[in-house]
Each structure stands twice: as C-alpha cells, then as structure tokens.
Amino acid sequence: xxxxxxxxxxxxxxxxxxxxxxxxxxxxxxxxxxxxxxxxxxxxxxxxxxxxxxxxxxxxxxxxxxxxxxxxxxxxxxxxxxxxxxxxxxxxxxxxxxxxxxxxxxxxxxxxxxxxxxxxxxxxxxxxxxxxxxxxxxxxxxxxxxxxxxxxxxxxxxxxxxxxxxxxxxxxxxxxxxxxxxxxxxxxxxxxxxxxxxxxxxxxxxxxxxxxxxxxxxxxxxxxxxxxxxxxxxxxxxxxxxxxxxxxxxxx
Numbered sequence: 001x002x003x004x005x006x007x008x009x010x011x012x013x014x015x016x017x018x019x020x021x022x023x024x025x026x027x028x029x030x031x032x033x034x035x036x037x038x039x040x041x042x043x044x045x046x047x048x049x050x051x052x053x054x055x056x057x058x059x060x061x062x063x064x065x066x067x068x069x070x071x072x073x074x075x076x077x078x079x080x081x082x083x084x085x086x087x088x089x090x091x092x093x094x095x096x097x098x099x100x101x102x103x104x105x106x107x108x109x110x111x112x113x114x115x116x117x118x119x120x121x122x123x124x125x126x127x128x129x130x131x132x133x134x135x136x137x138x139x140x141x142x143x144x145x146x147x148x149x150x151x152x153x154x155x156x157x158x159x160x161x162x163x164x165x166x167x168x169x170x171x172x173x174x175x176x177x178x179x180x181x182x183x184x185x186x187x188x189x190x191x192x193x194x195x196x197x198x199x200x201x202x203x204x205x206x207x208x209x210x211x212x213x214x215x216x217x218x219x220x221x222x223x224x225x226x227x228x229x230x231x232x233x234x235x236x237x238x239x240x241x242x243x244x245x246x247x248x249x250x251x252x
Contacts, residue, residue: 068118122139169187
C-alpha cells in the first residue's frame with residue numbers, strides 16, 4: 001500500500017460525506033459486499049495509482065499537469081486526486097495557464113488542458129467567454145460557467161470534472177464528464193462518443209436532444225430556427241445556441 005493511501009481514503013470519505021453531490025464520484029460503491037479477488041486487486045491498484053499521483057503533485061512548488069495512468073476508470077480518479085490535492089494545500093493552476101485562446105470568424109474559441117494523458121486542476125470558480133474545447137482532462141475546483149458552447153471531447157482523450165455547479169449555454173457531451181453539483185444548460189446534445197455524464201445534483205436542460213442532430217420536434221423549440229445545414233450538424237447547432245444567435249424557448 002502506498003503511504004499516501006490514507007490521504008486518498010480521507011479525501012474520498014470527505015467527498016462522500018461533506019461535498020454536496022460528492023457521492024457521485026464513488027466508482028466502487030456499487031460493487032458486491034464480497035468482491036472477488038480480482039475486483040479487490042483492481043481497486044487496490046486504482047487507489048495506489050491515485051496515491052502516487054498525489055505524492056508527485058505535492059512535491060512540486062508550482063502546478064504541473066498530473067499524469068493519468070492508462071485505462072483509468074471514469075473521472076472519479078481525477079476528482080479524488082484533485083480533492084486530496086487541495087485538502088493538503090498543494091499547487092493548482094489558475095486560468096489562463098494551460099489554455100489557448102484564438103479567434104475565428106468573429107468568435108472566441110478556448111482550449112483548456114494539456115496532453116490527452118494529463119490532468120490539469122484549475123482553481124475555480126471559472127467563468128469563460130467563448131466556445132470551449134478540452135485537451136486532456138480538466139478539473140475545476142468550484143463552479144464552471146461557460147458563456148458559449150462546450151465540447152467536452154471524446155472519452156479516449158479528454159474528460160471534465162466540476163467540483164461545484166456547471167452552467168453552460170450549450171453542451172456537446174461525449175467525454176467522461178462529472179459534476180458534483182447542478183448542471184444547467186439551454187441545449188444538451190449527445191455526441192455519440194460513449195462517454196459518461198454523471199451529475200450529483202439536478203440536471204436542468206431546456207432542450208435535450210436524443211440524437212447528435214436536431215429532429216423535427218426539437219426544431220420547434222429554437223428561435224430563430226437555424227438553417228438545415230446547422231440543424232444537421234450538432235456542434236454547429238451548439239455554437240449557434242452558445243453564441244446567442246438562436247435561443248431555446250422556455251417551456252410554456
């Protein structure tokens with residue numbers, strides 16, 4: 001057992017008992033009361049890898065991206081490591097570090113994060129003006145507000161954890177995405193990438209698409225109604241709603 005394991009266990013207990021919605025991170029809570037030896041081995045290896053990552057992060061004077069082990073489970077790992085890091089006063093990043101902002105066709109596009117196998121922990125609350133993409137996995141320690149569209153990516157190379165509430169105009173959800181608090185969006189669109197969306201609080205979405213593009217029934221909630229080309233392209237539709245060019249009508 002890694003010597004930092006008690007710190008990981010304490011962080012997990014704190015998330016379960018003191019953080020609103022924090023129980024959503026407990027990947028192992030659904031295991032049978034008498035797990036098989038292989039399940040026990042995997043759990044121990046998983047938690048030891050968190051302890052190793054915490055130890056490395058705590059030895060640095062300034063924040064550096066944290067390496068994520070291959071074949072990690074959905075973003076419980078990142079959430080627990082980040083929570084343990086802040087509990088011990090370890091260094092975290094402040095925006096705009098580990099980000100890139102560019103302009104295209106009059107719109108702002110922001111990329112957050114580092115490499116696909118790295119985790120960046122940002123001090124929140126974090127409020128961004130523009131359309132946001134992720135590179136690697138990002139944890140926000142506090143609320144996340146995006147005045148635009150958010151594409152969380154693909155579970156193979158990106159993920160998002162919000163230790164707080166998340167408010168986004170339009171969300172294209174495809175990566176592993178975890179929110180301990182509430183999630184509020186005008187438009188929620190699945191990208192079909194097979195990621196997981198786990199929310200500890202309430203999900204409030206004015207329009208939630210069943211497919212990656214808008215169907216006939218969905219279109220009646222948009223004003224003005226975008227072109228067919230935009231309606232058939234889910235990310236283009238997210239940008240349209242995220243920019244405010246088209247809005248989702250509130251329910252009657």
